[in-house]
Amino acid sequence: MTDEARTELKGTVFHLKDLIGYQDGAVSSRMILSRPVGNITLFSFDKDEGLSEHTAPYDAVVTILEGKCEIRLSGETFGLKEGETIIFPAGAPHAVSAVTRFKMMLTMIRE
Numbered sequence: 001m002t003d004e005a006r007t008e009l010k011g012t013v014f015h016l017k018d019l020i021g022y023q024d025g026a027v028s029s030r031m032i033l034s035r036p037v038g039n040i041t042l043f044s045f046d047k048d049e050g051l052s053e054h055t056a057p058y059d060a061v062v063t064i065l066e067g068k069c070e071i072r073l074s075g076e077t078f079g080l081k082e083g084e085t086i087i088f089p090a091g092a093p094h095a096v097s098a099v100t101r102f103k104m105m106l107t108m109i110r111e
Contacts, residue, residue, distance in 0.1 A: 017065040017103045020044045027051065038109045045069065045104075050097035060088040060108045067102025071095070 009019075009032060020030045020042040027049050033040040038058070042065075053072065062071070063085040071078045071086060072095040078086060079099070088094050090111075096104075 016042060016105055020103060022046055022101050025049065036110070038107065041106045041108070043104050043106060045096070045098035045102050047098050047101050051095060053093050053095040055091055055093050056088065056108065057090055058108050058110050059090050060106055062086050062088065062096075063105045063107075065103040065105055068099040069102045069104070070097045070099055072097075 016032075019032060020028060022028070022044045023046065025046055027046070028044045029041055031039055031041045045067075062080075064080045064082050066082050068079065068081045071080055072093075073086065073088060074092045074094070080086060
């Protein structure tokens with residue numbers, strides 16, 4: 001999404017989960033805000049899709065917008081559903097797996 005398209009979202013009312021659709025057999029993403037201090041990105045996951053274990057150098061807040069997923073964080077597994085949020089500490093290994101099709105918002109805060 002271009003900066004111009006993201007600007008069109010400013011000052012409007014919308015449902016975050018409506019800003020991204022599903023793609024069969026894939027994980028999709030759409031950045032809705034990008035600043036030097038951090039980003040807000042929406043993700044959609046088809047059932048059984050996911051992100052393999054990785055780390056990030058910054059804290060990240062994940063909020064489930066629709067559906068159900070399983071999140072592995074520092075060796076512990078969490079089942080999350082719509083409306084629930086988890087914070088990934090900087091440097092903590094984490095992975096995401098779709099139990100059903102699901103959408104999430106990732107807010108990455110840089111130091």
